[in-house]
Each structure stands twice: as structure tokens, then as C-alpha cells.
Amino acid sequence: MASLPLHLRPFVAVQDPVNQYTPRDHAVWRFLMTALTRGLADTAHPVYLEGLARTGIALDHIPSIDEMNSCLAKLGWRAVVVDGFIPPAIFMEFQALKVLVIALEMRSVEHLLYTPAPDILHESAGHAPFLIDVDYAEFLQRFGEVGMQAIASQHDHELYEAIRALSILKEDPRTAAKDIAHAQARLAALAASEEKPSEAALLTRLHWWTVEYGLVGDVEDYRLFGAGLLSSLGESQSCRDDEQVRKIPLTVNAVETPYDITSTQPQLFVTRSCKHMSQILEEFAATMAARTGGALGLRKAIDSGVVCTAQYDSGVEVSGVISDMLCDAVGNVIYLQTQGPTQLAWRNKELYGHSTESHKEGFGSPVGLLKDFSRCLSQYTIDELKAHRIVVGESVHLEFLSGISVRGRLEGVVRQEHRNLLLSFSDCTVTTLDGRKLFQPEWGRFDMAVGGRITSVFGGVADRESFQLYKPLPRTATPSEQPDPMLMSAYAMLGDLHDAGLPLDQSQLQAIESTLNDYPAEWLLRVEVLRISSDLLPEALRARATRELDTLVVEPQHRRALALVFPEQLELA
Template sequence: MKITQEQIIASMPSHLRPYTTLQHYDSYTAQDHAVWRFLLRELATRLEQTAHPIYLEGLEKTGISLDAIPNMDDMNEKLADIGWSAVVVDGVIPSAVFMELQALKILPIALDMRSIDHMLYTPAPDIVHEAAGHAPFIIDLDYADYLQRIGEIGVKALSSKQDYAIYEAVRKLSILKEDASRGAAELAEAQRTLEHTLAASNSASEAYQLSRLHWWTVEYGLVGNVNEYKIFGAGLLSSLGESGHCLDDQRVKKIPLTVAAINCPYDITCEQPQLFVTKSCKHLSQVLESFANGMAFKQGGAIGLQKALDCATVATVEYSSGIQLSGVVSKILTDAVGNEIYVATSGPSQLAYKSAQLLGHGIVEHPKGIASPVGQLKDMPRCLSVYTIDELRELGIYCNAEIRLEFLSGVTVVGCLKNILRRDHKNLLFRFSNCTVTGPTGETLFRADEGDYDMAIGERVVSVYGGAADKEHYPLRLLPPSASHQTRNHSERELALFSMYQTVRNMREADAYIDLAVLCSLHDYLAKYPKEWLLRFEILELLPADHDHYHRIVAELMALRSHSEDYACLIDMALASVATVKS
């Protein structure tokens, strides 16, 4: 049974759905399809020897044709056979969203088709890059596992406010660079904004470091060794320019892939001066896990908490009992040997267990934050979480009683115990009224007049990671992008050109009688479009090599080479291609 785009989006977590859209296949013009056909045919020819051998096989097995822009429904029918699916997104999306989609084995595919003006290299994600670049390698199980795993780890990565500012600046610049109507001044201003934003970022968060590893592997990776390698990165596989330039060892430095790649910045809007070479897809996973071992979600403790404090964005603190505290970490207390003894959040906060929000403990009930001690109590050999209700009663800890809890750290909680929240035979949360909390030096951490006090229970912090525990109840709440891709209104002149493209396309796909008179008429009409090289090439493909219009078109294309370096490069490819077919 065919699964529709709507069904896939409906099956996703609700907080991810706003970042997706639908592919309206009819919105692609005949020129768009011609650009796709030219690029994919050239890429398939050029990459036959330089790409990882699985590339061409992967195109076919993931529903990607060389002749037309892929239909998402057709792609998903193929992807379903290997346990993946795809959704359409609008250009650059936040890293946290991108990673979570990958973790769910969903490929985010950019909606747009690059313009004829950016065929060699596009600064903005497009369907060539996303579909023809990423999808083919998913048929390799080791690569698919890596892709999903980097998504799972990315979901846990701590991100900073600077990360979102960088995302906004990159997104805006990539959109402007792809839009031929934008002026030089506007582009220069966007470039300066990105440079200033990067310069203002004084530390690399886990999310930013992981994005670099993702870039140098999934996007711009090589496999083999520095002297003998194949291409597998989607950014290279989808670029006629870079897929060739990257092979020049004088122009592009090759570096063996290690975790140190996280320290190498990149610019999404220009070609890369160096690339990293992995030994294999299994090696990718080894490097990834090496990086993950140093992340806060695995380290926990005071080190993980300090990372969250530095990022100043919503993070989740998980106690050894399993209770999860989500919010912006605003305060950490440690003992003399550096162990965490008290954690506080500010702003909207949430308490959860097994990533499900605890009833009555969401951001509405906790708009100003939550704070709790961490550690063991004096004269209690086990963590407070594992005592039974009867054992607690024997120790004088029961509801509606005035109790005093003295932690080994020196933190003291005094108040009336109102409620004990338990899950899976564990105590997760004590709620107090008329409560006072003091620190090791006698400082007041919570006053009785501040209301009820919810004390999370656990003897240590086992994990700290980015985002909320229950994202459905505490969504990302990222601001809408300041720049977005707009549906373009085509002029009458453009529509007439697209109609000619469609006529040639229909004639070619019919695989029957070629109407030379119609082709010649179209060619004559192209005098109104002196810079239109691609349609001339498509007409050339269908003409006999000894036809008068054939020689006229070749001469026109040769003259157009002087228009720009890109024109010269593309026209040389076109003429070489048609010469091979005609010979």
C-alpha cells in the first residue's frame, strides 16, 4: 500500500510537523526538470569512477530517476523497503529538528530545485542535494546505521543561543545567494551578518561540534585513504563543480578522519578547502561514538551541568532515580571534590519520567523554574528513591508530617511533606509546604513564602542533554525563520520559455517520431532568449548531427561560453555529452 506524504507527517511527533511541508509536484517547471536531467546525467557519468560504488545502485533502489525530479510518494514507496521514509522541508532547518528526523529514520528533503543560474554549485539545500545526495547510500546498512545514530546523538546535544543565531544567518545568506534577483549590497550585508555572528560565538556547543562532524562526513565525506578515495558525501555527490574540484589534491587538502574534525569550521555557502577521509562506514560510527563519550548526556555530573549552564538554553537533567528536570540550568552547587549537590533551572520548566511529563508538572505549573538537591541523606545508606513507604515511615518520613532532611552535602530541607510521587517502586518527587532549603554554608536556597517546594530525588545526575524530556509538552519553540523561500511568480516571458522546454520534453519522452520542423521553429524562437543554453542543448540532442540547425546551435553554444566561467564549464559538458551520443 502506498504511503502518502500526509500520512508520514501525521505519524511524526507533533513538535516536528511545523517544519515540514508538502511537495506539489506540478509546481516544478519543465526547465526545473531539464536542470535535474542535465545534472543527474552528468553526475552519474562523472561519478561512475569517483563515487563509492553503491551510489548508482542506490539511486535506482531509492526511486530516483536521472530524467525527472523525484516524486516524494514514489521515493517513499522505495524507502519503505529499507525501513526509511522522507518528508519535504523548506531549505535549511534547525539542527535539532534535522537530527531528530534522522533519528526517526526520516530523510528531510529540501523542497526547492536549484535554479539554472546555480547548476554547478548551490548555496542553498535543494532536492538534488537532498534526494540524489543523501538517499542512495541508505541502502548500505552501516551508513544507514551511522545516519540514524548521529541523529540520535544530535537529539541529545546541548545547543547554545549562538547556534540559533548562526542558523538564522546561514539560512538567510543561502536563500539570498540562490535568488538571482538580490542585489550585491544585500548579499554583502548578509555575509557580514554571518561573519559577525560566527565571530561573536565564543564557544562551540555540542550541537555545533556535532554539526561539523556531520558536515565533514555525511555532507562532504570521502572514503578510503588520503591517497586513494571515493566520494560519499551528499554535498559532493550533488555538485558538478565540487565533485570534480575535490579530486584536485593541490586545491583541496585531504585529512584522515578523526574526532578532531569537530574543531574544523565550515562555510555552507562556498566550496570547501579541505576534506576528511574515513576508512569505512564502520569507522564513521567509531569516530561518532568517540565524540559521544565526551558529551554531557553520557558524562552527566557537574561537568555535564556546567556545559548546560554555559549554553543557557533548555536542557534536561536526569537524576539516578530516573526523574527528569527540563529547563534552562541557572544554578549549580558542588561539594569540595566537585560533585553536584544542587541544581536549579529558571524560566518554564518541566518534570518528567521516561520522557513523559509528570501530571501537574509542566511549564504552566512551573513557569519560573525548579530547584532540587542531589545526593544521599545522612544516616541513610541507600538513595532516598529506593526506600519503600513503610521504610520511610520508620524513619519518620511520611505525608502531613513536619520533616527535616539533611544531605551529606550540607543541604537541608525542612517542611511539611504533602505528597510522595512514586513510579516503578521508586520515590521520584517529594512535595513540601511551608518549606525552607538551606545550602552548605547556611545560605537560603528556597523560602517558605515562595509556595510549595517540589524536590526531585536522586543521589547523582546521570545525564544532561539538550531540549526537553517530553517535547510534546515542552516543544522547541524556535522562532520562525527571518527569511523563507517564496513561491515565485513567473513572467509571461518565462512561461513561454517553460512551454518550449515542455514541448521538447514531450517529444523526447514519446520516443517516437521527432518533428524536426517543430525543433527548428523552437530554435529560431530562441533568438529572443540569447543566453538560454540549456534548451538549445536539449534541442541539439534530438537533431541529426548533419542538420543545419545542429551546426547553428553548436556555434551559438560555443559563443555563449564567453558569458561566464560557469557557462563555459556547463556548455563544454553538454557538447562533450552530445558528441559522445552522436559518434
């Protein structure tokens, strides 16, 4: 963790693989991984099964993060565990750093086929295996880089909070039905909003239809590779019904298709290859404000209502809630304005003396070239500035081509690598061509960013260490009842008997019988009994476990999963 940026470290949780997961948790993992790997053997991308082994994901127990990292290091990646949902921008930043984010929790037996919250099976067994494919790994990292720059909106943040709240409520067996209904109604209302989707929202859709629910091949012959499909026993089977689930060739138009995380997908997109996905990603990235800059980029930032960064061609970065801009008759930005705490930076490092404390109320500055100056003011040497009567300690009058005028006493010039980045004035007045006052002397020091145009506008801040937008929320671990210690001991006993592979003595057989008697409704316990080799388990005991399992499991999807786990012993429809 020491190599991670400081602002990311608070999001990293600590895994205690020995004490954190119960023997029943490991039984759930075993059951699901057995069913998934067998069910996906012929339908998942061929890399999947090989990738599980090469990324440290065992089939018989929940992996530790150390096990995974010893394997991922060979691929140039690493993994960290986090506590449930983390902000999308933080998730993307981890990914850009080639760090795979793994949810700490393990889904419960009650949510065996689908969990409403992130869990370790989805995040590890769903995402990690394909990192052995260089093209996929590069695509995933690049997606993180692009996602870090996407401009989100206040609506996006509200939607994220609604999804997070609903997942926590659903995972808690003690939650009242009315509370879940209320949370679902709130989420539905937000999802039904007619607000124009932000860059971040559109990019999230592309992530969903590729990384989470992607198919690879063509519409007539495809394989599964999306993590959401690979970690879902139900949808990995149902998605192959071409009459019920449409298959659409992947284009950038996929960003126009919203998704519903609470239901199965009515359509899926098919990519030709990982390189094809990268092409689609770059096609979208070319339209983002980070690339276009200018008035169009600033307009996206203003509409978002959240903190964004505007970058001048000089390299100066202004991070804050961009509230307004002025443009000339042909659409060139001539002035920008933020409100609230604002940071000034250069090359993603905060400029000394220009933190959010220095600019608590906001920041405004002209954009453009000066009259009679042949190039951008940032490129002039100190001697050249003197030749134009721009001297520290003296009164200076700057006239921009736009007609904006800056008049005041120059108190200092901030320079980096032979560039003028900021000019600071006292007793300063800034006016437009028509006499509108943008800054007045009584407001204090006027810091003017130097630059001819806005080349990039992106979401978030320039220096993430000094201006931390996101902090970990209170722990999201689902409150649950303390597990029955006797039941957990029973699961542990059966696991040990299977691993030992030794003949069972009378006391061990009696212990198994007592366990089945004590927990007549625990179907997964019977699965664990049937894992014991048929050479070691008496036929009568095996027949009893099979019979009771057949009686207890009535849901069709669970029965199909059982048929995958026990293809010979059980004949379950």
C-alpha cells in the first residue's frame, strides 16, 4: 500500500482471510466456483479458466489478497480490498494505476445467485482472469485513465448514493420491506430523470456493456467475458437465449443504452476483440471535454455543478466549481469564473500559496492573448516583460484582444520551467469592453492565470493530494446476526474430512449424521457432505444427503447449479 498515492490509501481495507470468512462462506465460494467453472467451460472466453489459475484464484477457498498479488505482480498489476462501494472516480483512479479493486465481503447463501452489493467473488473471479490477456489489461488501464477525466454531475453522485444505500438494505436480512421499497422508489425516480447524461454517466454505460456485461466474437458466435456474466450463475445461462436477449455489434452507440442493475439485461453488445473495445473507448474519449477544452468543455463543467479542472495552454490548472464564462462573438473563451474553494496548480501539483484556503470564495481570470504581443504571455522572459513595461513593483496595464482590461500594481510573477504562470496584482481593477467590472480593488489580491486558451476541461481536481474531493464513507459492511458457532463447526468439520481424504471412523460418521439431524433446512451443508469421496462415505449416508438436498432445493436456478456441481451423483432438473 505504501506505493499508492496518499489520498487513495484511506479507501484500502484490511483483509483477515483466516478470521473474516466463516466456514460457510468458503462453502458458498466452493459451490459457486464449481458451478460457474463447469457451466462456463464452453461458453466463456477461453482465457477465463486459464486466467483463474494464473491470477491466484482458487476454486476451493476464498482467496487472500496476498495470494492474488503474488500472481498479479507477474502481470504488472496488483489488487487491494475495499469496503463495498467506493466513489466511481476513485475506482477509475485505482484502475488507471493498474490496481484491481476487490470488494471485501463475501455474498451470503441467501444471495447465492445474485448479490445486490459488491462482493469478492464478482470482483476477483469476474475481473482478474482476463488480466493475463495483454490487450484486455491495457484496455482496462486505459479505461481508468479516461474515466478519471470524465465530468460527472450532481445527479450522478445522487444516483451512486441511492444504489449504495439500496444494496446495503437489500443485503441486510433484518431490513423491513417498506424500507427497501422506499429506497427502490428513490433509485427509480433518479434513474427515470430526463436530465441529459454526463460524460461520466455515458462512460459508465460503456463500462457496463464491455467490462461488466460484454460478449466477444460476433452476434452469431460469441463467448462471455463480462465480469457480471461470469459471476452470475443465472444470467450466464439465460443471456445465451438469443430470442430473449438481443445481441448487438458493439459501436460507440452503446453509450446511448442505459442499464438497470436490478434486473437481467434485455440486450448485450458483442465486441470483436479487446483491441476493438479500445478503439471504441478512444472514439468516445475524443469527444470529451478533456480533449476538446474551450467553451464546449467549460459548458459541460458549468452544467455539472461539481468540481472540475480547466487547464490553460500554459499548463495552469484551475480546479473548482466552474460557475461562469465569457466568450467573444466567435465563441472563444475570454474569462472563466469559479465559485467556492478553488485550487491553482501546474502539472497536477498545487502552486505554493494557491490552495483552496487562498481562494476560498472562488477564482476568476481572463483567457486569451494581449494586444501587440506576438505570442502567449506565458512564453515571455523577464527581460521581455520589462520591455513591455510589465515590472514587479510597478503599475501595470494589460489589454487583451477581447477588450478585457487588467490594471493594478504587479506584486509578483509565478514561473515554472521558464514560463509565466500567474501574475499577482494589488489595487487591481478588471473590466470588460463594455465597462462591466469583473474584479475590484477592495476584493483584495487579484491572481491572474496566464494562458491564451483553455485546452482541456476534466472532472475532479489537478492535485488530488492537496484538494481531496472524496473521503471514505462510514463502513458499509452489512450488519448481520452472529453465525451459529455449532453450524460453523459443522462446515469446518466437513471441509477437513474432505481435505484429509482418509477413511471415516464411526465417530466421524456419527458426527455427520448428527449434523444433518441438527440442521434439517441447511441445504448447503448437504452439498458439503456430498463433496466427500464416495469411496469414503457410506452409500446410505450419501443417499440421505442426496434425498434431503433434492427436497430442500426447489428453485430452478439452484437446481441447475446443483446439477453442475454433481453431474453424476444427482439427477436434478
